[in-house]
Amino acid sequence: MKHFTRLAAAALAVTVAATSAPAQETEELFVPNLAYRTGPFAATGIPLMNGQRDYAQMLNARDGGVGGVMLNFEECETGYNTQKGVECYEKTKGEAIVTQPWSTGITLQVLPKTNVDKIPVLAPGYGFSPMADGKVFQWAFNVPGSYWDAASMILKYISGGDLGSLNGKTIAFLHLDHPYGKEPLPFMEAMEKEHGFKLEPIPVGLKEMQNQSAQWLQIRRLRPDYVVMWGWGAMNAGAITEAVKTKFPMDKFVGVWWSSHDADLRIVGEKGKGYKAISFSRPVLDAPVLSDLEDYVYSKGDSLASEEERQGVFYNRGLVISMILTEAIATAQKHFDKAVIGPEDLRWGLENLNITDERLEELGMSGMVAPFSTSCGDHTGHSGGWILEWDGEKFVQASDHLTPDSEVIRPMEIAGAKAYAEENAPWPVNESCDAQAG
Amino acid sequence: MFNEIFIAPFADMIAAPDFLLQVLWEGLVSGILYALIALGFVLIFRSSRIFNFAQGIMVVFAALTLVGLHAMGVPAWICVLLTLGVMFVLAVVIERVVLRPLVGQPDIILFMATIGITLFLIGFGEVIFGGENKVMITEELGIPTGSVLLEPFGGLLILEQKDITAVVVAALLVVALLVFLNYTRMGRAIRALGDDSQAALSVGISIQTIWVLVWFIAGIIALVTGIAWGARAGVSFALEVIAYKALPVLMLGGLESIAGAIIGGLMIGLLEKLFEIYWGQPLLGGNTETWFAFVLALIVLLFRPQGLFGEKIIERV
Numbered sequence: 001m002k003h004f005t006r007l008a009a010a011a012l013a014v015t016v017a018a019t020s021a022p023a024q025e026t027e028e029l030f031v032p033n034l035a036y037r038t039g040p041f042a043a044t045g046i047p048l049m050n051g052q053r054d055y056a057q058m059l060n061a062r063d064g065g066v067g068g069v070m071l072n073f074e075e076c077e078t079g080y081n082t083q084k085g086v087e088c089y090e091k092t093k094g095e096a097i098v099t100q101p102w103s104t105g106i107t108l109q110v111l112p113k114t115n116v117d118k119i120p121v122l123a124p125g126y127g128f129s130p131m132a133d134g135k136v137f138q139w140a141f142n143v144p145g146s147y148w149d150a151a152s153m154i155l156k157y158i159s160g161g162d163l164g165s166l167n168g169k170t171i172a173f174l175h176l177d178h179p180y181g182k183e184p185l186p187f188m189e190a191m192e193k194e195h196g197f198k199l200e201p202i203p204v205g206l207k208e209m210q211n212q213s214a215q216w217l218q219i220r221r222l223r224p225d226y227v228v229m230w231g232w233g234a235m236n237a238g239a240i241t242e243a244v245k246t247k248f249p250m251d252k253f254v255g256v257w258w259s260s261h262d263a264d265l266r267i268v269g270e271k272g273k274g275y276k277a278i279s280f281s282r283p284v285l286d287a288p289v290l291s292d293l294e295d296y297v298y299s300k301g302d303s304l305a306s307e308e309e310r311q312g313v314f315y316n317r318g319l320v321i322s323m324i325l326t327e328a329i330a331t332a333q334k335h336f337d338k339a340v341i342g343p344e345d346l347r348w349g350l351e352n353l354n355i356t357d358e359r360l361e362e363l364g365m366s367g368m369v370a371p372f373s374t375s376c377g378d379h380t381g382h383s384g385g386w387i388l389e390w391d392g393e394k395f396v397q398a399s400d401h402l403t404p405d406s407e408v409i410r411p412m413e414i415a416g417a418k419a420y421a422e423e424n425a426p427w428p429v430n431e432s433c434d435a436q437a438g
Numbered sequence: 439m440f441n442e443i444f445i446a447p448f449a450d451m452i453a454a455p456d457f458l459l460q461v462l463w464e465g466l467v468s469g470i471l472y473a474l475i476a477l478g479f480v481l482i483f484r485s486s487r488i489f490n491f492a493q494g495i496m497v498v499f500a501a502l503t504l505v506g507l508h509a510m511g512v513p514a515w516i517c518v519l520l521t522l523g524v525m526f527v528l529a530v531v532i533e534r535v536v537l538r539p540l541v542g543q544p545d546i547i548l549f550m551a552t553i554g555i556t557l558f559l560i561g562f563g564e565v566i567f568g569g570e571n572k573v574m575i576t577e578e579l580g581i582p583t584g585s586v587l588l589e590p591f592g593g594l595l596i597l598e599q600k601d602i603t604a605v606v607v608a609a610l611l612v613v614a615l616l617v618f619l620n621y622t623r624m625g626r627a628i629r630a631l632g633d634d635s636q637a638a639l640s641v642g643i644s645i646q647t648i649w650v651l652v653w654f655i656a657g658i659i660a661l662v663t664g665i666a667w668g669a670r671a672g673v674s675f676a677l678e679v680i681a682y683k684a685l686p687v688l689m690l691g692g693l694e695s696i697a698g699a700i701i702g703g704l705m706i707g708l709l710e711k712l713f714e715i716y717w718g719q720p721l722l723g724g725n726t727e728t729w730f731a732f733v734l735a736l737i738v739l740l741f742r743p744q745g746l747f748g749e750k751i752i753e754r755v
Contacts, residue, residue: 037564037569038560038564038569038675039675040674040675040676040678040679041676042564042569042570042674042675043569043570043571043672043674043675043676044571045569046568046569046570047570177725177728201723201724202719202724203723203724203725204725205725205727205728206679206728207679207680207682207683207727207728208725208727208728209671209676209679210667210670210671210676210677210679210680211468211667211670211671211680213464213467213468213711214464214711214714214715214718214719214724214727215724217457217460217461217464217711217715218715218719218724220457220460221454221457221715233674233676234571234672234674234676234677237571237671237672238670238671241670241671245585245596245598246596247596261571263570263571263572264571264672266573267571267573267574267671267672309570
C-alpha cells in the first residue's frame with residue numbers, strides 16, 4: 001500500500017504539473033528522463049531514477065529550481081527498450097533542453113538525431129565511449145566516465161597498477177549480450193594485445209540472465225584468474241548467485257559501476273563478501289545534501305525511495321547524476337546571463353563543467369564523486385573512481401581514487417569517433433575544437 | 439572443423455566426466471523448470487483452447503505476492519497459503535471478468551485477452567509491490583541453501599540443495615497433476631473438455647468451474663516456478679522472461695500433451711546445455727541457449743507439425 005500511496009501521490013503531482021504547464025511554459029526548464037521503472041531491468045533502474053528525481057525535487061523546493069527557474073523533471077517510460085526509448089526521445093524533444101536516454105542502445109539510436117535536433121544527450125557513465133571526443137560528438141556527453149575508463153580502472157586495480165603483471169593470465173569478460181555489454185570490448189581487446197593476457201568474452205542473453213549456469217560452467221572450465229562483469233538488471237544477481245554456487249573466489253570478481261547495486265548483492269548476503277565493482281560515485285551517508293533532502297523531500301513524503309534504498313550506491317549515484325545536470329544548467333545560466341536557457345545553451349554548460357572539490361563542498365556532496373571538468377574536446381571529464389567492495393551487508397570503499405589510463409584511451413576515443421563519423425558521413429564536426437587537447 | 443564438431447566435444451566429455459555430469463545436472467534442473475512452466479500453458483490450452491500469454495507474469499505475480507506478504511510480517515508458510523488464495527481469487531476474477539464474456543469468440547480473441555491480463559498484472563503488480571528486486575524467502579520456507587559436493591571420477595560435482603529441492607518438488611507436482619487428471623472426477627472433466635468440449639458440456643460439465651480450476655492450477659504451478667527461479671536470482675519482473683523458454687518446449691512437445699511438456703522440457707534443458715558447453719561456446723562464441731531450443735523445435739516441426747506428442751488434426755471436408 002505504501003507504494004500505492006507514493007505512486008498515487010507521484011501521479012497526482014505529475015498531473016498537477018502537466019495541467020499547470022501551459023501557464024508556466026516559459027518559466028520552467030524541461031529536463032525529461034527516459035526512465036525505466038518497468039520491465040526486466042526495473043529493479044536496477046528504480047533507485048537511480050529515484051535519486052535523480054529526489055535531487056530535482058529538492059532543488060525545486062529549496063531553491064525554487066535552478067537560477068530561480070523550476071525544473072520540470074518528467075519521466076517517459078522506456079522499459080529499457082530501445083524502440084520505446086526512441087519514441088520517448090521524439091515525444092519529449094520539442095520542449096526539452098536535454099535528453100537522458102538511460103541505455104547505451106537508445107543513446108546509439110538518438111546520437112545521429114541530436115545533430116539535427118540540436119539537443120544535448122546526457123549519458124552519465126554509459127553510451128558509446130568515443131562520445132568523449134566533443135569535436136565529433138558535439139551534442140553527446142558521457143560524464144564523468146566512459147566504459148573504457150571503467151575497464152581501464154578495473155585492469156589497473158586487478159594488476160595492482162602494473163598491467164604487465166597480467167601477462168599470461170586469463171580474464172573472463174562476462175557481459176550482457178547487448179550494445180551496453182559489448183561496449184568495452186574494443187578497449188579490452190586492445191589491452192589483451194598490449195599486455196599479453198587472454199580475454200575470454202562470455203555473453204549472457206536477455207532470456208538467460210537468471211539462469212547463467214552455462215556461462216558459469218564455462219568459467220569453471222576456463223579457470224580464469226579474474227572475472228570482469230558488465231552486467232545489468234537481473235543479470236547481476238544471476239551472476240553473483242552462480243559465482244557463489246560455483247565457489248568462484250569473490251575477490252577475483254569485479255564488475256562495472258552498473259553492477260554495484262546493493263539489492264543484487266543482498267540476495268547472496270554474506271556469501272557475496274569480497275565482490276567488487278568500480279564506481280564513479282560513492283554514498284557518503286553524512287553528506288549535508290542528505291539533510292536538505294530530508295527536510296525538503298523525505299519528510300514531506302515526496303520521495304519514492306525507501307529508507308534502505310536511500311543508503312545504497314545506485315540511489316546516491318542518481319543524486320550525483322542530477323547534480324551534474326543542474327550544475328551544467330547553472331553554468332549556462334551564468335554564462336549567458338539568463339535564467340531560462342535552451343538546449344544549445346545547456347550544451348555549452350555541459351561543455352564547460354568544472355566540478356571542483358570546493359564546488360562539491362558548497363553543494364554538500366563532498367566525496368560523492370571525484371572532481372572533474374569538461375571542455376570542447378573532452379565531453380567525458382574522466383573523473384576516475386573507486387573500487388567498492390561488498391562487506392556482506394553493504395558496499396564499502398576498497399581502494400584509493402583510481403584514474404583511467406588516458407594516454408591509451410584518448411587516441412582510441414579519437415580514432416573511434418573518426419571512424420564513426422566516416423561511417424555516418426556526412427557527419428558535422430566542430431572544427432573549432434581541439435580534441436587532442438581533451 | 440570435422441574434428442571440432444564430431445570428435446573434440448566427445449573427447450572433452452570423456453576427459454572430464456565429472457564436468458559432463460555437472461552439465462547434465464544443470465540441464466536437468468533447467469529442463470524440469472521449463473517443463474513446469476510449459477505445463478501451465480498446456481493445462482489451460484487443453485481445457486479452453488486458450489494460449490495463455492499471461493503465464494510468465496503469473497509467475498512474477500505469485501512470487502511477488504509471496505515475498506510481499508512475508509515483508510509485512512506474515513509467517514512464511516502462511517504466506518504460501520495466502521498466495522494460493524490470491525491465485526485462486528485471480529483465477530475466479532479472470533474467469534468471471536475476462537473469459538466468461540468471451541465464450542464462443544474466436545481463439546485469437548481469447549489469446550488477445552490473455553495479453554490484456556498480462557499488461558494488467560504488470561501494472562497492478564508494480565503499483566502494489568514496486569519493481570525492485572526482492573530476496574526470495576528460501577530459508578524461511580525451509581528450503582536448504584547449502585551445497586552437496588560429490589567427487590565422481592575423482593572430480594567435482596556441485597549440487598545446490600535448493601536445486602535438488604526444486605527438482606524434487608517439481609517432479610512431485612507433475613506426478614500429483616497426472617494423478618489428479620487421470621484419477622479424479624474433476625481431472626477427468628478437464629480432460630473431457632479438452633477432448634470434446636461439446637460432448638463434455640452435454641453431459642453436464644461446467645465450463646466455468648473447469649476454467650477456474652485450470653487457471654488456479656496454473657497459478658499453483660506459477661508459484662512453485664516463481665519460488666524455484668526466484669531463489670536463484672531474486673524476485674523481480676525479470677522473471678517474466680523465463681516464460682519465453684517454455685515456447686520451444688510447447689512447439690516440441692505439442693500444445694495439448696502433458697507428457698510432451700514434461701519430456702520436451704527435459705529434452706530442451708539437457709540438449710541446450712550440452713550444445714552450449716561442447717559446441718556453442720567453443721565454436722560459436724556462446725549464448726546459443728537463446729536460439730538453440732527454437733531451432734531444435736523447428737526441426738521437429740518440419741517432420742511432425744503437431745510436435746512430438748501433439749495430436750494430429752484430421753479434418754474431413
